Amino acid sequence: MPNNKQDQKTLLPTTVEILPTGLPPYTETAEFGPSSATAMEDWHPNAPQNNILIARTFGSVKSRFTVDPNIHPPRSLLRAVSAWEKEDGNFKTGDAVELDVGWGRIDAEVCVLPVSEGAVCEQNGYPCCPKKRGDHPPPCTIMSRLSVRTFIGDVTLKVDVGKLSPCTPRLNIYVMTVWGQVALFLPRSFHGPLVTSCSGTPRLSSTLARMSTPIKEVGREKRWFVGDVSAWRAGCEHGDNVTVGSSFGKVWVGYEGEEEEARRALRWGPVQWLAHIVPAVLTLWFLRIVLAILLWFMRLFLVSLAKFDTNAA
Structure with missing residues (x-):
């Protein structure tokens, strides 16, 4: 019988030094490393998965998901990938987690594990975790898409990537509801564009607001850049991006551990x-x-x- 703890340790990369981007540091409880393999079991007891799809017309979704980009389910178990998802031929596409509810609340926690150091991209044959060159570690070529949608209902999504390394997948997060409010908790390593759309004024946590630079505002849509813009230009970023919105409701975006601030910001009004x-x-x-x-x-x-x-x- 295989040793589960030993298998988990092989998936967790060795910590490497990365270029500072001015982002807030991690706390001890937010780190995942070779010495915290058992902590991963405590926080996310379910088995690692990939390409998770839950779609229902009625009923809420409340669950934790551990996404392992090294897992490749049989194609017969996957839904058809649209042309829009195939447009980026240099990266592995498809939703790592897709939650789609017609009428109901969505409350999800997602932990994205790192890519194995020896993994190779299926599309171009290049390593998923390029070797470090100088002081600028290249970004991982794997993208993990997280899509959460509901028509009527509130959405709470918490995303964790553990300790940042060149093997950390890039994040593409899409959260949308029509009748409801959204609370999105990003990992503190998030670095990239943030797009919001809502009926009122989108609210960022005090910490995230200090890390964000306003870029554009047109009607209901507002755009920020989270982190150091110069690092993005230098090619030292991980290419994360977020789109979050609510047609008739509040939108709050912050970091992990800021639940109390989210509750204060999302108190019900008229x-x-x-x-x-x-x-x-x-x-x-x-x-x-x-x-x-x-x-x-x-x-x-x-x-x-x-x-x-x-x-x-």
Whole structure:
């Protein structure tokens, strides 16, 4: 029987020095390294997975996911990849985690494990973890997409990548809801564009706001750059990017460990009450119409049955 702890240790890379980007440091509890393999089991007890898809019309989703980009499920178990996902031929595409709910809340925690040092990209044959050159470690060529969508319901998403290294996959995070509010907790290593869209003013945590540079604001959409822009130009970044939005609700974005600040920022106001009451009223109105139609057909059936009995008599 294979040793699970030994297997986990082989997946966790040795810590290497990286170029500082002005981002806030990690805490001890946020680090994953060779000495904390058992801690990973405590935080994320479920087995590592990849290409996770949960889609449902009704019902909430509340779960933890451990994403291992080294796992390649059989193609027969995967959904078809769209042309939009294939447009970037230099990187491994496809959603590592995709949660799609019609009516319900989504509360998810995602831990993304590093790529094995000897892994090779399927598309171009280059190493996924290029060797360090000088003081500038090149970014990992693997991209982990996290897509979370719901039509009616709140979304809470926490993302963790452990200790940053050249084998840490790049993050492409998409979070969207129509009727609801969003709380997104990013890893403190996040470095790249942040795009928000909501009915009101998007809120960044105090720490994230200090790390962010406003770039563009057009209508409901606002864009920031998180981290050192000069490092992005020098090619020393990991290429993360986030798109988060809510059509009728608040949006809050911050770092792990800032749950209390998120709760204060997302207290319900008139817009939130309206966002939750309107769908309920529309649902009752729809059910009333359906019930009226069913009663009309039942009445018509009973009248027809009475006429048939009269003619038979």
